Amino acid sequence: MYRHLEKRLTARLRRYFESQYPGVALPEVVVEQPPKVELGDFAIPMFPFAKPLRSAPMKIAELIRGGIGPIEGIAGTQVAPPGYLNVKIDRAWLAAALAAGAKLPDAVPHGKILVEHSSINPNKAAHIGHLRNAILGDTFVRLLREAGREVDVQNYIDNTGAQVADVVVGFVHLEKKSKAEIAELAAKPRFDYYCWDLYARVSQWYAGDNENLQARSAVLHAIEEGGNETAAIGDLISTAVLRRHLETMDRLDIEYDFLPRESEILHLHFWDAAFTELKESGVLTFETEGKNQGCWVMRRAGTAKSSTPERAEDTEEKLSQEDQKVIVRSNGTVGYVGKDIAYHMWKFGLLGRDFGYLCFYRYPNEHECWISTTDGEKNHPHFGDVSEIYNVIDARQSEAQSTVIEALRELGHDEAADHYTHFSYEMVALTPRCAAELGYELSQEEKARSYIEVSGRKGFGVKADDLIDRLISSAQTEVDSRHPEIADDERLRIATQIAIGALRYFMLKYTKQSVIAFDFKDALSFEGETGPYAQYAVVRANSIFRKAGLDPEAHGRGIAGDLASNEKLLTECDEIWELWLACSKTSYVIEQCISTAEPAYLAKHVFQLAQLFNTFYHHYPILSESDENRKKFLLATVSVVRRELIRALAVMGISVPPVM
RNA sequence: GCGGGCGUAGCUCAGUUGGAUAGAGCACUUGCCUACGAAGCAAGGGGUCGGGAGUUCGAAUCUCUCCGCCCGCACCA
Numbered sequence A: 001m002y003r004h005l006e007k008r009l010t011a012r013l014r015r016y017f018e019s020q021y022p023g024v025a026l027p028e029v030v031v032e033q034p035p036k037v038e039l040g041d042f043a044i045p046m047f048p049f050a051k052p053l054r055s056a057p058m059k060i061a062e063l064i065r066g067g068i069g070p071i072e073g074i075a076g077t078q079v080a081p082p083g084y085l086n087v088k089i090d091r092a093w094l095a096a097a098l099a100a101g102a103k104l105p106d107a108v109p110h111g112k113i114l115v116e117h118s119s120i121n122p123n124k125a126a127h128i129g130h131l132r133n134a135i136l137g138d139t140f141v142r143l144l145r146e147a148g149r150e151v152d153v154q155n156y157i158d159n160t161g162a163q164v165a166d167v168v169v170g171f172v173h174l175e176k177k178s179k180a181e182i183a184e185l186a187a188k189p190r191f192d193y194y195c196w197d198l199y200a201r202v203s204q205w206y207a208g209d210n211e212n213l214q215a216r217s218a219v220l221h222a223i224e225e226g227g228n229e230t231a232a233i234g235d236l237i238s239t240a241v242l243r244r245h246l247e248t249m250d251r252l253d254i255e256y257d258f259l260p261r262e263s264e265i266l267h268l269h270f271w272d273a274a275f276t277e278l279k280e281s282g283v284l285t286f287e288t289e290g291k292n293q294g295c296w297v298m299r300r301a302g303t304a305k306s307s308t309p310e311r312a313e314d315t316e317e318k319l320s321q322e323d324q325k326v327i328v329r330s331n332g333t334v335g336y337v338g339k340d341i342a343y344h345m346w347k348f349g350l351l352g353r354d355f356g357y358l359c360f361y362r363y364p365n366e367h368e369c370w371i372s373t374t375d376g377e378k379n380h381p382h383f384g385d386v387s388e389i390y391n392v393i394d395a396r397q398s399e400a401q402s403t404v405i406e407a408l409r410e411l412g413h414d415e416a417a418d419h420y421t422h423f424s425y426e427m428v429a430l431t432p433r434c435a436a437e438l439g440y441e442l443s444q445e446e447k448a449r450s451y452i453e454v455s456g457r458k459g460f461g462v463k464a465d466d467l468i469d470r471l472i473s474s475a476q477t478e479v480d481s482r483h484p485e486i487a488d489d490e491r492l493r494i495a496t497q498i499a500i501g502a503l504r505y506f507m508l509k510y511t512k513q514s515v516i517a518f519d520f521k522d523a524l525s526f527e528g529e530t531g532p533y534a535q536y537a538v539v540r541a542n543s544i545f546r547k548a549g550l551d552p553e554a555h556g557r558g559i560a561g562d563l564a565s566n567e568k569l570l571t572e573c574d575e576i577w578e579l580w581l582a583c584s585k586t587s588y589v590i591e592q593c594i595s596t597a598e599p600a601y602l603a604k605h606v607f608q609l610a611q612l613f614n615t616f617y618h619h620y621p622i623l624s625e626s627d628e629n630r631k632k633f634l635l636a637t638v639s640v641v642r643r644e645l646i647r648a649l650a651v652m653g654i655s656v657p658p659v660m
Numbered sequence B: 001g002c003g004g005g006c007g008u009a010g011c012u013c014a015g016u017u018g019g020a021u022a023g024a025g026c027a028c029u030u031g032c033c034u035a036c037g038a039a040g041c042a043a044g045g046g047g048u049c050g051g052g053a054g055u056u057c058g059a060a061u062c063u064c065u066c067c068g069c070c071c072g073c074a075c076c077a
Helices: A002-020 A047-053 A057-067 A091-100 A128-146 A162-174 A179-186 A191-208 A210-225 A229-250 A262-267 A270-280 A336-347 A395-410 A414-418 A432-437 A444-448 A464-482 A488-509 A531-548 A552-562 A564-572 A574-583 A586-596 A600-619 A628-651
Strands: A042-045 A074-080 A084-089 A113-116 A151-154 A296-299 A324-328 A356-362 A368-373 A388-394 A420-425 A428-430 A516-518
Touching (some): A002 A057, A002 A074, A002 A586, A057 A074, A084 A091, A091 A564, A091 A574, A091 A628, A128 A388, A128 A420, A128 A428, A128 A464, A128 A488, A128 A586, A162 A191, A162 A229, A179 A229, A191 A210, A210 A229, A229 A464, A262 A336, A262 A368, A270 A296, A270 A336, A296 A395, A324 A336, A336 A395, A395 A414, A395 A420, A414 A420, A428 A432, A432 A444, A488 A531, A531 A552, A552 A628, A574 A600, A574 A628, A600 A628
Parallel strands (some): A113 A388, A388 A420, A428 A516
Antiparallel strands (some): A042 A084, A356 A368
16 A cells, blocks of 8 residues: 555656656656654655756755645645655545555566475484575565465475485494384484484594595495485485474475475486586586596686676687586586586476476375476476576575576576576574583684584584474463463464464564574563564454454454544544554565565564554553544554554464464 | 675664664663553663775765675585
8 A cells, every 4th residue: 555655656756857847867756754754654855856957955845845736645745854855645545445455456477486495405303594494485485475476385305415325324334224124213203303313423423434434425326326225215214304394394384385306306317408408508618627627617606707898709718727617527427506407497497307296295284295206196286387486595505506597597598597586595503602502512712703503414403393392382381371271272272373473583583694693592582573572462452352342354344434534533643643554564565575585574564563553552542442433443443453463474474373 | 815795782683775863672770460461561771883085965875995703615415
């Protein structure tokens, strides 16, 4: 709603300038928000127009004010020093539209979007870093869907890499377990925890004697080869751990549509198809000398070609060894980036090959999750061949991501390269205090740092399920003390909703490029800028309607046509107006989150709504209000805030408990 | 060395394309519950926006430079 008014305003202003000053080149009209509501709802700085129009900012503002004419939804304008045109929204008009729940149609771009997130190595339990990835990715999916886009969610599974091989080594060489014994263990709950510890032990075993690394290469080779006992064990382990990851993420309401696996990228020879094209187009070159002798290499992303015009002709210029990225090793095997190039050609429908598909997992809500296979089922949904992709991958991999994008571009797929977004975010580390709490010995140097990086290899980190368990039990303690009258299973359900609200909000309130220094104290907090704070605001709103014996949605719509009689309250109380105004911004914020790939803005918006509501709640008693007309209006305010909070929280993947 | 990110209150962080008096939360101090649920509200202290220079009517935001921290830069994935 807010966004439509803003657009209407800028369009009118642009037309005004065009008619008054034809032919004069003027800068874009920018619309801001005044620092205080009393000043208005939009502020348009006039300074940029002063020079081209050869006039003082205040004077221009006066002229516009006089000549712009009435705009639907705008009540009036004011000129403010040192040179702003402040615009006030027609409060009753906006409130009526909001109360009615009017949805103004938006042009939704067509084309399917593919969001890839999580992509956890299936060799150990997921940790808090994976939680940040999955929550960011899932929230972005929800944002896109809220905006009307069609989205497929993929979770890439590297089931043939060194990490899975390491755990196989652990079971076979350290624990001397047979396939049957491993299968028995894998069927037990939290098998991923077992692997977590084993993986750390294997790393130590390698460190103890470098000879031991030979075991890894043998296992790795056997897994890549396929069709043998070792590969079968690897598959058994990675599939069992993968199921555990799906369960963990399902606790947070995170679901996937398709799980492409590296084993199929290998066995279905995706790389061969890509390799042919890369060679033919000259993206890859064969090195005959130097340290990369015998390798197929391409230009590393970020190492720009010499841009001097006189050398532009010289496209055959040798890549310096520094600028080379090895794609195919001298022994003929392809590395990670090569496989990723092939995989991304598949995503955009440019490879000419496809996976086989098998239905792998059915969520409690009946939603199906498919997995790649060599020979799949006949009837399967269609994945890949999308027009836009987002890869939620941490910032450390930005160079590899850029290299894949560059490969696509050099193959001539500019369209694909332009619609490839590396949704980059920073890691979750631990505060020194948290690390110490987990029993890790810190050096003096480490103690002085603000955070310490987790390490799966050392088994150093906070497991996702452990954190979720702790959050639930902590929330449960609160619920138990507040609502002893409620049944056990219901209290657990409420505690779970609160725990997930706290966790998802925690992971979303930081902007992506900020390293989260994790600490149990902050993460387990249910006060202040947290998920439960926002949930609580909705619970309060629900409580008011319950006591009033009214349906909140129906009441809001019912009063929409009758706001004029309450216009006085709306125009006089800036505090209440601010709340309505904030409510009108949800769609605007969602659009902003999508265009900047930054979900944190939505978290800030939710917090602002909840905060404004709490202030309003304390200042205006509603049920005891004696003026019926005024009471109706206050209830309508609660109804709209409640609706917008629920909607925004849902986009963040947070539900609201009935009581808390 | 090259590429990317960061430096804002005691701590953790917002600050969208330069705009009006730099904001939250936590922590600390002080008030407010026989209640539309205190997981809340109100008030208070706390800042040379890393240093310096420049561009501009205007800089936390842009440019340059210096200082400090982090992450990449494997024939690993």
